[in-house]
Each structure stands twice: as C-alpha cells, then as structure tokens.
Amino acid sequence: MASKGLLCSCLQDYLGAIRGKVPGESSGSKSSTTIIKGEVVIIRHGESDPEKSVFVQICSCTEDKPGSGKGKLSEQRRPKGGKSYDFNGMKATKYIIKFRVELDFGIPGALVIKSQHKQKFFLQSATLQTLHPIHFHCNSWIYPFQLTKADRVFFSNTSHLPNQTPGGLRDWRQEELKSLRGNKTGERKEWDRIYDYDFYNDLGNPDKGREYVRPVLGGSRSHPYPRRGRTGRPPSKADPLTESRPEKINLDIYVPPDERFSPKKLSEFISNSIQAIVHLLIPEAKLLFKQDSGSFRSFEETSSFFSSNKNQVVEGQVKQTLKNMVPEKLFKEVIHASNQNPVKFPLPQIIAENELAWMDDEEFGRQMIAGINPAKIQCLEVFPPQSKNGVRSSIKESDIKNNLDGLSLTEAMNGWKILILDHHDYLMPFLNRINTKGVCAYASRTLLFRRSDDTLKPIAIELSLPGSSYASEINMVILPASHGNEAALWQLAKTHVVANDSVHHQLISHWLQTHAVLEPFIIATRRQLSVMHPIHRLLDPHFKDTMHINALARSILINSGGVLEKILLSGEISMELSSEVYKEWRFDQQGLPDDLIKRGMAIKDSNPTGVRLLFEDYPYGADGIEIWTAIKTWVTDFCSIFYKDDNSVKSDIELQAWWSEIKNIGHGDKRNETWWYKMKEFSELTQALTTLIWIASALHASVNFGQYAYAGYPLNRPTLCRKFIPKEGSIEYAEFLEDPDKYYFKMLPERFEMSLAVALVEVLSQHTSDEVYLGQRPSEWTDNEEVKHKFDKFNAELQKIERKIMERNNDPRLKNRCGPVKIPYKLLYPDTSNNGPKEGITGKGIPNSISI
Template sequence: MRSIPSLPQNDSPAQQELRLATLTQERQVYAYNFDSRLSPLGIAAQVPRQDNFSFVWLDGVATTGLQLLGNVLAIGAKLFDNGEAIQNDAGLSELELRRVEGTYRELTDGFSRLSDRTSRLHQAPRSPAVTLIADVIERPRTLLKAAGQKLEETAGVAIVSELATQAALDAPAIGQDILDLIDTLLKKLLSEAGDLFLKYLGLYGKAASLDNYTAQFSLLQPPSVASNYETDLIFARMRLAGPNPALLQGIAALPEKFPVTDAQYQSVMGSQDTLARAGQEGRLYLLDYAVFQGIPTGQTSGGQKYIEAPLALFAVPAANQADRKLRAVAIQCSQTPGRSNPIFTPADGTSWSLARLHVQVADGNYHELIAHLGLTHLILEEFTLSTHRQLAPQHPLYLLLTPHFQGTLAINNAAETSLIAPGGPVDQLLAGEIKASTQVSIQAVANQSINQSFLPRALAARGVDDASKLPDYPYRDDALLLWNDIRAWVSDYLAIYYNDDAAVRSDYELQAWVTELASPDAGKLKDVTEGGGGIQTFEYLVDLTTYIIFTASVQHAAVNFPQRTVMSYTPALPLAAYAPAPTSVEELPPSTELTHLPPLQMAFLQQAVTFGLGNVYFTRLGGYDTYLREPWFADARVWPALEVFQKRLRATEREIGQRNLSRIPYETLLPTAIPQSINI
C-alpha cells in the first residue's frame, strides 16, 4: 500500500531528510542530456527501467505491426506462389526477382515471429496471479524481486511461483524482441531491397491515378476522408477538426503581404459581404506558415521535395446566413506577393487544387514538427524529468502527475534515436532536411509561453473563443469540456493538501520544481512561473497542473490519432510536395496533381508511420487504477473527488455524442479515446 502523501514542510526533520535522500538518488537516475539531436533542449540521459514500455503497450504495438505487415503481404499475395515471384510487370531482372523473393520470405517469416512473440506476451499465468500481472504491467523491477514470494502466498505452490517468475523474467526480453523485430522490418522496407520489393508490388514511383493510393489499403480500412478530402468544405474543416486544429487565427484585417481583393473575397462569400465588414464582425481567419520560409528541403528516391510558406484566408458567413460553416476563400503560396506568386481562389480550378495541396503540405509539417513533437512530446519531457528530480514520491503533485507521464520518456527516446534520425522516417517523409526540421521543433519549444498555452487563454489569443463568430469548431468546443473536467478534478485533489496560498508558497519542493522547469540550465521552459517568480497562488498551481495533464492527454490525442484517421491516406495530407507550387493562374489538367503528390513508396511509408502512431491506445483518461491491484491513490480522501471526475468524463462523452448528431462527427476527443499520457 502506498503511503499517504504529504507536503514537505509538514513532515518531521527525519522525514524531510529521507525525502532529500530519495531525491538525490532520483536526480542521478533522471539526469539531463543536453548533447543530442534535440540540443540545446534537455532530454533524459537514459530511460529508467520503470519508465520503459509496459507489456500492455507492447501488445498494442505488436498488434498494429501485424496489421500493417499483413496488409503488405495481402497486397503481394497474388504475385507470389509458394514464395516465388510469378509475374514481372515491373521489368525486374532475374537477380532482382530473386532479391524480391528473399524480401518476401523475410517479411512472411517476420510476420510469423511477430505473431509468436505477441502470443508469448499473453502466456503469463492468470490465476491465482492476477495481482502479479498488474505488477508486470506497471513495475517490472518490483515484480522481479517479489514474483516468487507473491505467488507462493496466493497459491502456495512452488512450481506456480517458478513458472510465473520465469514469465516475468522472459517478458522484458519478449518485449524488446518485438520492438527490435518491428524496427528490423521497417528498415528492410526502407532499404534498397525494400525498394525492389515495392516496385514488384506496384507500390513505387509516380501514381498513375488516385486509385493507386487507395490500393495501398488491402486489409486496412481507408480513412473516410479518402472519399471527400478534395472538397473545399473538408479542406476548411480540417482547420477546426483535423490533425492540426489549433493554428487558425482570427484577424480584423488582412496583412499587407496577403492582398486579397474584395472581388476575390466576394467570389466565394457573395456580393453582399466585404472584407472590411467580415473583419469588423470577427469573421475572418488566417493560416500563416511563415515558419517554413527558406527552410532547406531534402531529396528522396522520389526526387526533390518542396514546401512553401503559404497564407490561406478563411471566412464565416454573416450571422443572418443559415449555413455558417467556415469557408476557404484564398491562398497565396509564399510570403511575398507578386506576379509569380498570385492569389488563388476556388474559381481557379486545378490551380486552386494545387495551391490547396501546398497548404496541406505546410500544415502536415507544422503538425508533425510543432503541434505534435514540439508542443506535446518535448514539452512534457521537461515536466517528466523535473517532477522526478524535484518532487519526492510522497508529494501529492508527484502522485497526481506521474500516471500522466507513463511511457513518455520511452517514446521520446525512440523518436530521438530512430524516428528523427538521419535517414529515418521523418527525414524521408517530411519536406525539410532533417537538421532544419528538427530545429523547427526545438525553436517551437523555446518560443512557447506556457502561461499563454492554458486552453482558455490560447483560444482567446487566437481570436477563436467566441462561438457566435465561429460557430462550428469541434476541437475548441470538445477540448473546453475536457479542460474544465480536468481543472475541477485538479482543484478538488490539490485542495485536500493545500489549505491556502501560504501552503503553496511554503512548499519548497514545489518551488524547486518550477524553478528547474524555468531554468536556462535545465527545463528551459518559457513563462512557467507567476509574476514575482515561483508559484505564489493555489489557483495558478491548479491552472499549471491542468495544463500539464491536458497536454499529456487531450492535446496529444487531438494531434496524434488523426494521423491514422486522416494522414494515413497520403493525398489528403501529404508531408512533402514533389513539384513547386503554381506560379500563375491557368487552366491545368486535373492529373497535374499527381506530379505534386508523393510517389507511391513515400505514400506507403507515410501510411505505415501514421497508421502505426495513430492506432495504439494505451491507458484511458481518468483510469488511474486500470492495471493495478489496489487504488493508485492510497489517500481515501481522494476517492470521492476521483469518482466525480470519472462521472464528469462520462457526461462529457454523452455530450460529445449528442453534438455529433448535429455536426460532421468529431470523435477524436471522446474521453474513452484519450490515453492518460503521451506513450505513442
């Protein structure tokens, strides 16, 4: 049973000494590394064993890996007979065909081995060792020390103890085998041999039609957006309920660098409306991707990659209109207006479609580098490290926050060592050179004001908080419900331990925690203290804690899971263009879009990465006890507040369900679809 939490200033001198000794040890375990691909940001120097991936998480990853690998093998099923290539539409040589057959055998063998290892994860004894399995999931190190004793106590049979102990000892190795196997198979598909295999399967080179992208989904269900992404309605809606739903900015007037005319505006919004009127009424909205201006771009087997720094104008019809959905009005593909950088509107046919595609490329890169990697994963890395280094395990804030950090150090380490490594998936898929892309993420963290990131403030700062001006904004509306649910829970929980502001100011562990977060030699986070420094009030502590939990759960879910439901179909949101943006308004054949879209091998990689990252759900918001044999919170005073929180989440689930009856459904922020932490 965990001890009842306490504030350090209320402990005895002996207890305070014990807390300090524990923290001294933890600072060695949770050390900073400032010399990585993410330098100068501090990341964990190592992933402590207790922070490694759990077995339940590994099961989800393995299952997703089997789905993806099975999909590839299904595409190739009709092209092989007993492992032998039976046709050669790709014009490969005999030697190349033999290599293709070798790759096919490796993949089928990999599928069998992955399936076997997944099955072995499920073989730990179930009864009488249910309590043991809970520990396997959460605390491998504790289990290894006590497995035999626990089973003897519950079963009284030595052989059961021996078997369970062996299962516990085997499971970490099985889990590592799964991760190594998935990594090996991915590298195989990224290799020269993988290229030959994809050529043989018809998954390589420029697409002849959009059907080639749909054909990449053999056993997988294509996202619903595959059937409607080319409409302006869905293009506009992605700003409000897509993978990157927190960038749209309300404006009163257009910037000089984006000189849209009233005639262009009225071609979409009607002759009775004007830019001046819409701006005055708060109905104009802007996307500005200036962050990508001049970024060095990379090359792949598909050729030179391109990314622009576009501006896009959107507007909401006036209040007297029946349909007040956001509409796409105009696009300028780079920052400086001129004859070679015209403004496109929906009246411009294929040229408009190409301009829209280049906005999507910029949005996809912004999403992955800033909204996703930078403002969820990397920021939470700093909170995770500082919490372990400055708050003793019996601190109430430590107990509240650590479930929301489960798996974060491990997944961030995997990203730093593999995903964003030179030649890795991000380097292959995104438009910029990998060093330049990584720098975008680093700068996003450095520039982010934590205090201005609290959801109500962030919405107001972007001018999108007023539902009368922007009525249909699913992300805003659902996220606010969840922010309020989390804030009420945090306030109720912390009020058990902090009687007043003086208790907050006297908590020297808490003050050391926030000092480290803001330190230029440690967390490096911007605007993470109150005026005067430190944390001065209970209300600020509640807001900051709410932000941490919201970011780890709701915000990460908002940007992570649409990778599967939108981005796995590459034409809907390509991560790089393969031709420059149009420089004139002219009639072009619709097939021109295919020259701008990624080649099929890059689309295949985008499908694998985004489906994989968007298909693993581990833990659920509010489910602190899900994998434990006893309550996570030992203090019985917490239980009523937790029950209220869980009831609020169920009510929010019903409210979102009702909203989805009268809008295009947005299911990303259903509470049952939101994990507790950033673990994928």
Template sequence: MLQEIDFPVKDTLGDIVEVKLEKSSSEWFCRHIEVKTPSGKCFMFPCYRWIDGNEVIIREGSAQLPQDDTELFKKQREKDLESRRKIYRWIQKRPGFPRSLDAELKDLPLDVQFDKGKESDFDGNFRKVIDEAGLDKLLSFFQSWKDITDYEKIFRAIYIKDTTLENMIQDWSTDYMFGYQFLNGCNPVMIRKCVKLPEKFPVTHEMVKGFLQRGLTLQEEIEKGNIYIVDYEILDGLPANKTKKSQFYLTAPICLLYNNRLNQIVPIAIQLSQTPGEKSPIFLPDDNEYDWMLAKMWVKSSDFNVHQLVTHLLKTHLISEVFEVAMYRQLSTVHPVYKLLTPHVRFTIAINAEAREKLISDDGVFSRISSISGKGMEQLLGRATKTLTLKSLCFPETIKVREMEKAPKYYYRDDGMMIWKAINSFVSDVIEIYYDSDEKVQQDVEIQGFVKDVSIFGMQDSKGDKFPQSLNTRAELTEYLTAVIFNASAQHAAVNFGQFDWFGWIPNSPSTMRQPPPQQKGETDLKFIMDSLPDRGCSSEVLGTTWALSQFQENERYLGMYPDMCFTEPAVKEAIKRFRKTLDEVTDSIKRRNKELTMDYCYLSPNKIPNSVAV
C-alpha cells in the same frame, strides 16, 4: 504475482510508516505492499516501481508535503531525490529542441521503459499495415502514381470501415472539406480570426467578391468576424529535404477562409509564399480546377509538416517529457503532485526515445517522407520553442488568443473546453485537500524546485519570462498542473489519433511535394500534380506511419482511469469518482451531439483520450 509473508513480532509495533525492500538477483516489479496487523488494521504502501537489487524504502500511502514531514523523513526524501537526479539527467540532444532525458532507448531507467505488451503493440502496428497491403512489394516503388484514383490501390487491402475516412475520401477535394479540417481535423490549432489583412497578403475585395455571400465588402466581412486566416510563416526560409531518390520542396503559404451562409469555413484565397509579387500569384476558387487543387495541396502539405513537428511532437510529446523529467528529479514519491502526475507521464519518455531513434533521426521515417531537412527540423523546432509559454499550453487561452470563441462548428474547441474544466476541477479538488493556504504552496520546496527545473533546465528560460520559476498560490498551481495533464492527455489525443483519418489519404495532406510551387496560373495539369505528390514508396511509409500512430494500445488507460491507486486517502478517492462522473457526462454529451452530425468528432471524447503521451 501476489505473495503473502508472515513476520512474527513480540511487541506491538504501532502504526507502520515505511517498509524496506531489497532484491539481490533479477529485477521484479512491485505494485504495492499491504500490511495487516493481528488486530485487523491495514496499512497500504503503493510502490509501482522496479526493484533491481538496490534497497528501496516505501512510505505508507498517505501523501505528504515536504514541510509537513518529520526531520527524519525530510532527510530521507532529499537523499532519494539526490539519487534520482543522478539517474534523470538533462541533455539537449538536438539544437532547438527542449531538453530531454540523457539516455538512449536501450538504456532507459526501468521505471520509464515500456512494458512488454506495449512494446510489441507499437512495433507491430507499422508492419501490420505494410504487410497486409503488400506495400513493400509494390513495383516501381519510387515512381509517381498515374492518377489520383491510384491511391485507392493501397487502401483496398487494408480498408477498414470508418465514417470519417469514408466522408473525407469522398469529399476531400471540396472547399468545404478543406476548410472543415482547420477546425476539426488533425491540426485544429492554426486557424485564427482575421482582424486585419497582413500587407504581405494583398487580397482585394475585387478578387474575392464573387465568393462573399452576404452582399458585404471584404472589409465589412472582416469586421463582422466572418474571415479567418491560416499563416505558415514559421516555415519561411527553412531548407527543404533531399533524399537519394528525390528533391523535395517547401514553402510557407497563407490561406484566407470565409464563414459562408451555411456556417461552413471555406477557402477564398491562397498565396504560396510570404512574399507577394508576380511570381507569387494569389490563387482563387474560380481559377482553373488544377491550379486551385494544387494550391490547396500546398497548404495542406505545409500543414502536415507543422502538425507533425510543432503541434504534435513539440507541444505534446517533448513538452510532456520536460515535465516528466523534472517530476522525477524534484518530487518525492510521497508528494501528492507526484502521485497526481504519474499516470499522465506513463511511457512518455520511452515513446519519445523511440521516436528519436526511428522517426526523427537522420535516417528515420520522417526524414524520408517530410519536406523539411534535418537542419530545417532543428530550425523549425527552435522557432516554435521560442513561442512556447505556459499560457500557450492553457487551452482556454489558446482559443482566446486566436479569437476563435465564436467560430461555427468548432467541435475541437467545444469538447476541449469541457475536458479542460473537468481536469481543472479535479486538480483543484486534490490541491485543496493538501494545501489549506497559498502559503503552503510557497513553502513547498519540492514544488518550487519542480517548476524551476522545468523553466531553467527543461525549457532553458533563464529569466522565467515564459515558464514561471515559482508558484505563489493554489490557483497558480492548479492551472499549471491542469496544463500538464490536459496536454499529455486531451491535446495529444486531439492531434494524434486522427492521423490515419486525415493523412492516410495522401492527396488530402501530402507529406511532401516533389515539384516547386507554381509561379504562374494556368500552367498546372493533372500530370504535374501527380509528379508533385509523394511517390509510391513515400506514400506507403506515410500510410504505415499514420496507421501505427493512430492505434490505441491493448489495455489502454483512458482519462480518469487510475488502476495504479497511488492515492490511499478517501478524500482523493472521492475526488476521482467525481472526476470520472463528470467525464462520463461529457462523453454522453458528445455522443448526443454526434448523432446530429454527418461526421462524428470523437477525438476529444473522454473514453478515447489516453491518460498520457504513449504512442
């Protein structure tokens, strides 16, 4: 609500550098304050905070580095940060997880809570799909489905026209669709070029020669760069989940894939464990139909679990919260980097608190639908966190490490590179406005405190081997902030909003398996497959969960949209305009490309990338 107040004064006040607000009764949210003098001069004071009875001092909107402030303002900044550090405290809520904010969902600070519209949207989406499909009224809730086509029953009531979903359901059992998902599905980060077959996966040329189309040996195909591999070693030995109704099973498969003459990535060999031998056969495309189908299901079930807990939860949600908590603890609200990052951490602490309460708690949804036990989740997150580095959050580096620069039809890579470059250019423009030398970065005590807090406390990297504890150049700061923004926006969009497309059709990516993996060939039939797949109750919860997580919110703020104008300087406003223009060009480029494709790839189209991890 806009409110105008006149303050008559006798003397000329000069430039107004701060205003003080105090509210003694109920909380209210202040977007910004605009002060106009009788002479026509205007001063802007961005706030975008809750006023809850305490005194709040709001600085004039120009961003300031701490070393450029007056002594009075330096003391004021430090006092404000000391106060915030008491509110935003670190805690490690579960072993193996990165640290997070020490607060439950109901006790979150006002400034990081959901607004009412956001809260109702998220809570309603899960119930919508459950209610419309009548999933909670299904008879024999914990029984197996009789046939794969029975899964269509839970789609009829909620079916929404979706080209990707239509194509996937039609072709889900084909080798082409199986391979395509490693490039452009929900978890496009596991596949890598195979430069040498691991000893634990003894695939021979004789096994696969019938599937190689160029007349080359397997070794020659490897040398030509046509062989890829997906290895779920990170799951090896983790304890499987067990509920009151079901014993679930978990394994750590390895899959070899081949780039055929049609530039399709297709599977040519699957081993369902990390230990070769008589009880761990290598399944091949010319095995009987049900052996090969079940082997692929086991791979995709493992992929579902790694996606949800590592690719999605850890590498977008939890890491973004680490940066957000450190931002509140170490950066003044007038710091340009605080202003830059604020739109990209919106609602992240709140959504993570909700996830801890409803999804990954001991009795949460994921604990009911996943193959991994609660203890296994902690072990998996611990293993994955040990591999997490700042470089692993830099998109170009992730493509390079997996040697996927030339993989065909890898739209996730192509679009991701365009988005990374756009964000990097924008961040560089902003950094250049406020830092005219590398020395300015080194002298910035708040930035140095921010990266040190992330490393030592958030990621518990005491030596700074994985996450730096200081930054020395503008280029280092630019890459660091690009990684923060990219993973909170683009990377989260890429691995989140396709969940209903790829996981909603249960046989394509079973969240769990209810029978142990086969140890011999020729013993699998359709009944065994149906007894292995999630039962009716589990399928229903997967459907509701993936639907809710795949929905955009009302009044979503997409990449480049900054309605809360924290920056007031014209130079930054021009940088934002250039950023948005570049993003529009990327969107148009993706639209042109997609017109030539049977299946659109839209997850990294800027007009479908929310600014932050908020669902």
C-alpha cells in the same frame, strides 16, 4: 484528523487485541510482538523463483530514536507461496509475506526490497493488512542488487507535503530523491534509476558522413529547445558536441526503468509495427520492395493500395536487420505474427463513405477546426495579412469581396467572419534550403469565410517564395473555382497548403508542443517531488510511457535519416524548424482558454469556463473547453485538500525546487522569460497543473489518434510536393493543360514515401490494451477517501461530457461535427467506460498520458 501519535496508539491497541495482548503490557517476549501480514504481486520475468532471492522489510512512520529521521525497520522476510493468475494478458504471481514486529512498531510507511534474483522482475503492487489496509502502488522494475548496489524503497499510497512527512520517513524521502538525481557522469545502464537533463545532441550522426550532421538543439540562442533525458553515451568521433549513436537502429535506447513500457506494451508496440517494419524501420526497404517506388497514376491506384493483399513476410536481409533491433523474445513474436498476418493497410475513414468527399472545399475548411491540426487556425485581425517583418500579403479586397455572402470586408472582419491558416512566417526563412532534392514548397496563407451555418469556405490561397533580395517575396494568389483548369489549379494550391499543414502538425502541434515540451516536467517531477508528494501522485499517471516513446522517436523518427526527414517536405531541417518555432513557445499560453483567446477564436467571459467561443460549431474548441474545465475543477479540488492557502504553496520546498528546475534547467533556454508563473499562489499552481494535464491528455489525443482516419489516405494529407504550381506559358503549364490529373499525381510524394507515411500514422494511431484513460486510475492509487470522492466527481463529469459530445455529433445543425466525409468528431471523447477492449485504431479516447 487524528494525530499520528493517536493513530499509532490505536493501531497498537488493535493489534494487541487481536493477539490477546493488553495495551501497555511490557515488551521483550513473543507476547509483546505481533504479526503484520501482506502480499506482493510480481509479474514474472525469467524462470528463477523470487521466493528464494527477494528480501523485504517494512519501515515504520515512527522514528527508531526521537529526532533521528529514521523509521523502525522490521526483520527481512522472503515472499512465500506464490499463486499465479492472468493480469492484463500477462502472468502475475501473488506472494504472501509476514512480518513479526514489536507492538509499538507504528504504522508501516515504506517497503525496502533487496533482490538477489538473477534477473529483473516487475513489481506491480503490495498490500499490508493492518487496522486499515496499507497499499503500495509500485509499478516498477526491480533489478539485482549486484547491479544496482542499492535497495529499492517504495512508499505507501499516503501523500505528505514535505513539512508533514512522518518522522520515520524523513531520511528515506530525502535519500530517495538524492539517488534519483545521480551525479551527472557516466553512461547510463539499463538498471540505473537516474533522471538528468541533456540537449538534443543525439539527432545527428556525423560519424556516418556529412549528410548526417545536425545542429545540437538546446543551450543556444540560435537553436533553443526543451531538454531531454540524459543517456550519457560517449561523444561521436567526428564531433565532440554530438553524442554517438549505435551503428544499427536500436529500439533498446536507455530510459530510467520506471519510464519503460510494460512487457506487454512493448510486445504490442512491436506487433502493431509489423506492417511498418519494412517501411518504417529498415533503411533498405525501398530497394527490397521495388513496387513501392515511382508514383501513383490515378485515384483508382490509390484506392487499391488499401484493398490489395501483398502477403509479404519478413525474410532474408530484413529479418536479419530486425533481429539486431529488438530483444530475442520480441523478434520471435514479430516473425510469427508477420508470417500469420498479410501486409495490408485498413481502409481510412476519410474515404470509407465517399472516395472523393475529401476534395470538397467545405471539407478542406472543416479539417482546420475538426481535423488533426485544429489549433493552428485563427481569426484574421488585419487585412491584408502581413509578416512579422512588415511585408504585406498580395491578397486584395477585390480577390475576396464576391465570396463574403453579401457582406463588405469591414462587416466580415467586425463579425469575426474571416479566418486564416497561416503557414507563412516560420517557413519562409527555410524555403531556399527546403526546395532541393526534388521538393517544391511554398509558404502559404489561406483565407476562409465563416458562413451563417458556421461552415468554412476557403476564399483565397497565397503561395509565397523568397525573392532575390532580403524581405522580398514572390507571391501567387489562387482563388477558388469549380470547373475547368482553374478548378484543377485550385486543387493544386490546396495540396500545397495541406503539405504545409502536415509539416506543422507532425513537427510542431504533435512533437514539439506535446512530446518534447512535457519531458522536462517529467524529469523535474522525478528529481524534485517525492513519490509521497501529493503533486507527484496527481501527475504520475499523466507521465506514463512518455520518456520511452520520446526516446524511440529520437532513435527512428526525428533523427538524421529518420522517418520524418524521409516523408516531410522539411527534410533534414525538420528539427531545426521546430527549434525556430519553439522560440515563440510560452507555457502560460498552452492552456486551452488562453490559446483560444490568443487565436481570436474566443473572448473572455464570466461563465464557468472563463471564455466564450466566437462560433458554436468549432468541434475542437467546444469539446475541448469542457474537458479543460473538468480537469481544472478536479485539479483545484485535489490541491485544496493539501494546500489551504497561498502560503502553503510558497512554503513547499519540494514544489518550489521543482518549479525552479523546470524554468531554469528543463526549459533553460526560456529561463529569463517574464511570463513564467511565480508559483507563489494557489491559483498559479492549479493553472500550471491543469495545463500540464491538458497537454499530456486531451491536447495530445486531439492531434494524434485521428491520424490514420485523415492522413491514412495520403492524398488528403500529403506530406510534401514535388512540383510547383505551373506558370502560364511554361513547359510545365503545357504539361498541366494536357492532363491535369497526371500533373497532380506527379506533384504528390512517390509511392514509397506515401507508404512510409501511411505506415507511420497507422502505428501512431493505435491504442494499446494497457492504456489508462482520463478519469480512470487503479482502485488503490490513494488511501485518501476525500481524494477518491473528488476523483469520482471528475469521472462523472467526463461521462456527462461524453453524452454532450454524442448529442452534438447527432445535431444536424452542427455541420462541422461530421462534414462531407461523415467522420463524427470523437477525438476529444474521453471514453471513460470499462466495457470491452479498446485497443486498435478507434479514433476516440483520451489516454492519461503521451504514451504513443
């Protein structure tokens, strides 16, 4: 590769040639200067014209004075001649800009922008026309200088390790990172581009009453938790350790500007939530819509829930509450759309083919490996199962021996034929607190037998309650049955298991293990890795919108009195429960191969994936390991371009500061754990980066975008139970015998809670129109041709995987791919094509990031 000096010389010769200037001619006259032309793309926000109020400079990679660390700066210029066009459904304007510079100016490496504009605007991109076009992938809000008191700096799409930074950009690089870290004081304003950490001390609202008090998560041994982005709101009046909350629900919670939804996405998010507005966001909804109270009484009523057309519009008190929650423009859009569109939930896939197939035992087992929580099940290692405190399960060999297809227990165990869905240990300590206010929950263990065709047959369910003394339990074992009252009891037991699984899915698999654990990595990346750092560029697409959606979750979903507390059996201890599970979290076990091995679903192997599944027809494992391997190959290819050996990893000062901050601050409650990678070897870097991208893309997609297909029909995945299994001889048992179906529907959540749960999963299952999927990036995201070539290779591999997934879904031997409900497994289908719109509930596609 040519040296920077040679590149600058070539550029000067080139510019001189097109201006008729002889190389080496003395400077000082107009003939010793040249024009660099360019363009900037702005997405307009407001009515005033940026042509009159925005000033741009370019900064050279060449130092102004040797050793100064400061590049040569051009004169300030204003963008001119705006031409508007449609950009992804938004109005974008392309402006021309020209700079007169000295012939020895060098290669431009940064843009410096000062906005005297009265309003913020969104800078999409910029391009400078030199010997080779220089691209700036901006994607950022620009706020008025009078608010920020600072210019904005954008670096070109050329990546540099810290020790390879061009001399003219060294100071800019350091100053930009320093400004992003802030000073850890003050309440954040909308325009503050500052990244800092805080505890989850904003979930409770003690000023509203004792019932809204919640423990601070993070910073203690009793309640460890990943850190979240700091907002700096003042403490509440009732508790100085708890951050105050707005009096009314507010969707405009602070996140740094570069982490905010695009204008179009925010509009779509609100519009997609129209059906959920009265259920999801308005506390008064249950009183305003009385038809949502009470319980369903029959399967026919639950089916009509999706076919009825309520024709509700947002009116009165609901309208006023909504107006206080969203910006004026979005409020008008929501009102217009709600008046045009009736409140009607689409038919979930789970009942589209057959309204009762979800009750099948085979489907019950299949959803544990191909549903929306497929990474909880594991192979049973010891029979009978036992708790961490040594308490043994009450399931006996005699309970299951007739359901092992002729095998002995030893033969079944040795052949990895017995699996367990274990919702016991983490729930048991909380059950006495959970089982109040009409909630009836057990801790559960479900044993399943893997048949010769790899379908799973449930063979026993154990439901447990705390006993009267420490470590004692009251256990009930229920066995499968196909007829009479025993079959009805078996269905009740399966319902309790699925309610447990719903809690684990929402709080642990979905929220904690993707959304929450990733946020500290995002903050550390912004604070410690310059935008021009190659690892920053690699990870940036995988962080899109995550901090914003997490902030919205803290505002309306996981807070005290929020949606999850209303619908989950864990109620007000929901987040405390997730903190308890975080105690067992290890970053080095979040990669798919290690997770599969830990759960006994695969063994180490010398093949390219590094593991071998213990049975072929495990849809999440089979598709997932191919996606993981493709990501690992891409990451390794990318990093090999910039890091030549282990020493180059160890000597990268920004990378080492990044990793240190993640361990010691972002996941500070885990700082003393020995399992953290040392980040001294190339292999550790690629493993960590692959894990991060896996979590942000494929893992999140696997637990999120199938939610409406499966949980949109709440009988398939109820979120709580209101009755225990009736004991023989009790009044409840007599009630059960009189009408088992009636007892079953009384056990389910009430109609309002069901509606709220359906509204939630409908919103969460939506893809928005600006989604960018795994294997996709803007065409000019990097100027490195070798990187582009490796990325094209990654995209091609994902397309091969897509074809394999379709082949597997069409293979009649692989019965777990579709199951009795006929839902093909596509939750790990990358969907790399650019053909047609992808928004809506598609049940496929792996977005680059946790963006919903």
